[in-house]
Amino acid sequence: MDLYDLRNEFDKSGIMMCFNGPFSHSIIEETGKAMRNHLVAENIAQAAVLDVFAVYIELAQNVRNYITVRAISPLEAMSSIIAIARQGEKYAVSSGNMVLNSDGETLLTRVNEVNSMTPEEQKRQYRELLRRDTAPGALGAGLGFLEISKRTSEKLVCSLRRVDDTYSFFTLTASI
Amino acid sequence: MEPIDIQQTPSTPLIKFDPVTSTLCIRGESYPENSFDFFEPVIAWLKAALTERTEILLDIAITYMNSSSTKCTFDIIDILEEAFERGVKASIIWRYDRENPRSYEMAEDFREEVTFPFEIEAIEV
Numbered sequence: 001m002d003l004y005d006l007r008n009e010f011d012k013s014g015i016m017m018c019f020n021g022p023f024s025h026s027i028i029e030e031t032g033k034a035m036r037n038h039l040v041a042e043n044i045a046q047a048a049v050l051d052v053f054a055v056y057i058e059l060a061q062n063v064r065n066y067i068t069v070r071a072i073s074p075l076e077a078m079s080s081i082i083a084i085a086r087q088g089e090k091y092a093v094s095s096g097n098m099v100l101n102s103d104g105e106t107l108l109t110r111v112n113e114v115n116s117m118t119p120e121e122q123k124r125q126y127r128e129l130l131r132r133d134t135a136p137g138a139l140g141a142g143l144g145f146l147e148i149s150k151r152t153s154e155k156l157v158c159s160l161r162r163v164d165d166t167y168s169f170f171t172l173t174a175s176i
Numbered sequence: 177m178e179p180i181d182i183q184q185t186p187s188t189p190l191i192k193f194d195p196v197t198s199t200l201c202i203r204g205e206s207y208p209e210n211s212f213d214f215f216e217p218v219i220a221w222l223k224a225a226l227t228e229r230t231e232i233l234l235d236i237a238i239t240y241m242n243s244s245s246t247k248c249t250f251d252i253i254d255i256l257e258e259a260f261e262r263g264v265k266a267s268i269i270w271r272y273d274r275e276n277p278r279s280y281e282m283a284e285d286f287r288e289e290v291t292f293p294f295e296i297e298a299i300e301v
Contacts, residue, residue: 025209029187046275050240054278057207057242127285130250139210143243151278 014092018083022067022074028060035084039091048176051151052091055174056084058144059095065139072098076167087175090153094173104160104168111172114145115155122146148174177228180221189238191218198229202236211244219251226259237271237299238279246282253286260292267293274298 010018016038019031032053039049060082067077076098085092099107114122126146149156157173180200184190189204200222208214226232234256241249253268260266270286272279280296287294 025187033186046273047277050276050278054240054242061207061242061244123285130247134212134247138212140244143247147243147246 013083014085014087015083016086018081020079020081022077023060023064023080023082025064028057028064031082032056032060048091051176052084052093054151055093055148055176056082058148059093059172059174062140062144063095063097066097066099066103069139070100070103079169090175092173092175094171096169096171098163098167099160099170101162101166101168104162104170107170107172108158108160110145111156111158114149119150122149126150152176177221177224180218182218188214193221193225197233198231199233199235202234202238204238205240206238206245206249207240207242208245211242211248215245215248215252219248219255222252222255226255226264229264231265232256232259232267234266234268235271236268239273239276241282250286250289253290257290257292260290267295269295269297271297271299 009015017031017035019027021027035056036049036053039052063080063082066072067080079096079098081094081096083094085094117125126143129142129146145156152174154175157175159171161169161171163169179193179195180191181193182188182191184204187205187207187209189202189206191200191202193200206214234252236249238249256264256266256268268286268290270279270283272283283294283296287296
């Protein structure tokens with residue numbers, strides 16, 4: 001296996017680190033630690049390091065929670081990806097994973113909704129969600145996209161590619 | 177009632193209660209695999225403790241927490257507010273690092289939710 005072409009693709013996209021495969025909590029933790037060390041070594045402000053890290057954690061845990069809640073098969077879970085890229089002065093964190101076709105549409109709608117809100121509206125909704133009781137068995141509080149948006153300077157970018165009759169591949173990118 | 181004592185890990189904070197000073201101390205970072213499972217015993221313990229105690233200080237210094245931990249922290253603060261309304265002397269000291277403005281912003285947002293004393297203090301390095 002020659003990884004040179006793959007490596008070139010990474011270079012072209014500015015990808016510093018990438019993990020592909022089923023995420024476990026310990027992989028999320030270790031990859032996050034490596035990423036933070038890398039960013040600290042680049043001498044960027046501590047606040048920016050934490051923002052990149054926070055976005056990474058929300059994206060990675062979103063993917064993992066989705067796979068758990070929807071009981072996505074191990075084969076499809078294998079295609080989960082998280083990547084951190086340097087793009088000029090910014091860092092882009094992206095996650096990609098298989099979602100059920102119907103969930104894909106819901107996700108796009110939610111991302112567009114978050115993008116269309118003003119910071120004040122986002123803050124208000126964040127508070128409403130904090131006050132709401134969490135559904136039994138839920139793994140998140142529904143705050144993920146708002147949390148990511150709070151820490152980014154640009155709109156969230158997402159795409160959905162239909163893979164077959166059951167699955168689509170959902171990608172979400174946030175730039176810090 | 178046994179005081180709560182949870183050791184710190186990279187993704188979960190130290191949570192420790194000192195019965196002498198009636199202080200619940202939370203330190204570290206919080207992004208557990210499952211925040212609701214992690215905080216559930218803490219919340220259960222706190223509710224029970226507040227039926228016995230007339231005073232409690234939450235001393236919190238968290239560098240980073242994920243969104244579901246933020247939700248759990250909100251629930252903890254909400255329990256303190258309810259206790260305060262019943263006459264328990266509840267208070268919070270929220271310690272933040274000056275290099276980390278998000279922690280300060282979060283403290284300010286939480287402070288707006290409560291009517292009891294809520295101090296925000298910079299950690300002196």
